[in-house]
Every structure is written in C-alpha cells, then in structure tokens.
Amino acid sequence: MALIIAGISHKTAPVTIRERYAFPESEPESPLRTLWSAGGCDEAMIVSTCNRVEVLAVSKSGDGLTDCVRKWFADAYGEDPRKMEPYLYLHCEQEAIQHIFRVASSLDSMIVGEPQILGQIKEAYRVAADLGTAGPLINRLMQKAFSVAKRVRTDTGVAEAAVSVSSVAVQLAERIFDTLEGKAVVLLGAGEMIETAARILRDAGTGRLMVLNRTLERAHTLAGEVGGEAASLDSLAELLPMGDIVLSSVANSPGLVTVQLVRKALSKRGNRAMFIIDIAVPRNVEPAVNDLDEVYLYNLDDLAGLAEANTRSRAEEARKAEAIVGAEAEAFHHSLGGLEAVPTISKLTRWGDNIREAELEKALAALGDIPAENREVIEKLANSIVRKLLHTPVTRMKKESESGKGAEVESWVKDLFDLDEDT
Secondary structure, eight states: OOEEEEEEETTSSSSSHHGGGOOOOOOTHHHHHHHHHHHOEEEEEEETTTTTTEEEEEESSSSHHHHHHHHHHHHHHOOOHEEEEEEEEEEHHHHHHHHHHHHTTSSSSSSSTHHHHHHHHHHHHHHHHHHHHOOOHHHHHHHHHHHHHHHHHHSSSSTTOOOOOOHHHHHHHHHHHSTTOOOOOEEEOSHHHHHHHHHHHHHHTTTTTTEEESSSHHHHHHHHHHHHHEEEEEGGGHHGOOOSSEOOOTTOOTTTTOHHHEEEEEEETTHHHHHHHHHSOOOOOOOGGGTTTEEEEEEEEGGHHHHHHHHTTTTTHHHHHHHHHHHHHHHHHHHGGGGGGHHHHHHHHHHHHHHHHHHHHHHHHOOSSSOOOHHHHHHHHHHHHHHHHHHHHHHHHHHHTTTHHHHHHHHHHHHHOOOTTOO
C-alpha cells in the first residue's frame, strides 16, 4: 500500500504562484471529484487554504500513484508539468505521515501555532468523507492527526498566545500608523480571517469600522458583533475612500481592488495615506496599486517577516512539538504494517465463524428443547473455543506484518486453512 502527499505551499511558492492554484471556496468538492474520476487512487483528500494546496492519496498497489497526482496538478491548472515542478513537493510513507501531523499541529504554518489550520483540515476530511474518497487509511490517519495536534497544544507552549495572519496584519498596521486609535477601517469580506481582524481592530480603538461583503446578511452579522457598519461590496467605490486601513480577504475575487479605484479613492482623501493589506489568495488587490504614492500595500508574503519573528520566539516549544510529531509519525507508520494482514485475518475469522455456526446448529438440534440458559452456555463455549484456536495465528500475522515480514506468514495461514478468495 502506498501513501503520498504532494502539494505547493508558502514554503515552496510565492503568492504569485499560489494564487493560480487556489480553488473556489464555493466548490470544495469539485477538485476532489476531478482527481477521483481520473483513477489511480484508492483513497484521496485535498487540503486547500490560502497558503497551501495538498493532495493526500493512497493506492493499494502503489502503481503510478505519484504520476497520477502530478498529472492531476498539471491538468487542474492547465499548466505545463515542467513549469510547476520547481514548486511541487512530494512526501511518501512515513514522511507523508509526519508532514500531515506537522500541518495539523500548525508547525508548517506561516505563523506557527495559529489555530485555523486544524479546522481547515477537518473540513477537507469532511468533504472527502462525504464524497466517499476517504477510506480506512485516511480515516485512521486523520483521527491520529487530530489527536497529535491536540497533544502538541496540550503538552507544549507552541499555541500559547496564539496569533494569526489577521493579528500579524494588524501588528503591521500599528507599525505604520504608530497608533490605530480613531483610524477608519474598511474590511472587504466577512470570513474567519476578517472576523478575527475586526475584533482585534475594535479592541485596538479604531474609529469607524465598515464591513463590505457579497452576502449583506453576513456583513450585518459581523458588523453587529464588532460595533461596525455593514454594506454590500457594490459600495466599494463609495466607501473605499473612507478607509485609512483596508483589509481584504474576499474569495475568488482577483483584481477586485484596481489601480483606478484606489487612485480615485486617494483623490477623494486629499492624498492622505492608505494602508492596504491583501490576505486573499488569489489576491484581491492589483499589484500595481503599490506603485501609487501614499499607498502602503502588503500581501501574505509580505507578512512573512513578522511571522518569522513569531516562529523564532517559539523555537524551543516548536522543537518539543517536532519531537512529539516525529515520534507519533514513526509509531503510526510502524502500525500500518498490521493493516496488510487485515484481509487475511478477516477471512480466517469468517472461516472460524462459519464452522462454529454450523456445528452449533447441529448440536442444538440434537439436544432438542433445552432451557435458554443452557443454550446460552453452549453458544458461549463454542465461541470461546473458536476465538482461542484462532488467537495464535491472528496474533502472529499482526506481529509479522508490523515488522514487514507478514507476507510469508499470511501465505502459510492461507494454505493451512484453505482460505481462497471466496472464503
């Protein structure tokens, strides 16, 4: 059985590349359906966030699995495989297990310890489970990943005073303006990152706070929670000039904020400075906006410096967390060997149950009408004898499979008990 993870992330590709690989949040099932329909995978799951797109894939035979996933990456984005190769990473078997444990534990995030990634992985797993592409191995791996993430947060301080992309963006705004008190804020979007930023900005004493969103109801909900105002994205041209600080995270809206739009906003502001932070992938703000005077434009990659400082401050706790993840990954990979023996163990168990049921039926028929308590004793006796007879071969198969030597023992068991495919 082969297990791989292939993907791109903030560690291998700049935002200019990542935004080309971002999937629409409104259709989380679509890329997984495409991958699944191409064949080559017995199990699959896709994790897609603003900082990574990863495919977790399993194949019973292992034949062509890597090629299948690489081709999907190229086809999904209409790219020449040679152009995307420099940005694509691949992890196999234990390395893949360790990688997903690190991602779930927020050790591979731009901001180590941020809490959002675990929820994003859980959502990706839910999508795979609903579509039926998550099988026994992914199910088992995900449950363990969630457990490891919980242990990392409990046993280390890596998540203490946890920060997020949104909070780092606000820190950057504080550096630009010295103080945020009284500053007017325009928030584009109403998702989780904007919600986090809105609360931080409110607590920092900002002035007027405007939430613009496609779904006006969601904008009203968030605005009500943070004491702000709600409006539709259709009001962008009208309200953008009000913003000393503009924070944007609108899904699937590349080029939402154009050079022309910002130039007009600056004119209406009397060319007072604007601080714009674009944390969307694909980017909402045209890069050329940064060339305008009195505009300070930052994107996700620009926040990496502050994120790196956060990582250094948690270096010791991160080392503890890495040790936990490494040990858990090794133990999990070792345990996977036992999965190879599961089909043979199931056949052997069915073989024993079939004999038990047949012989039990004969014995009870011969005894005729007997008290229920006597029947129960006989049934328990028959079940106990079969389980004890099978205990040694089952235990031996599990042990040898975990050590990587199960094939020979399984072959002996199949021959000894005549376990053909129809058993």
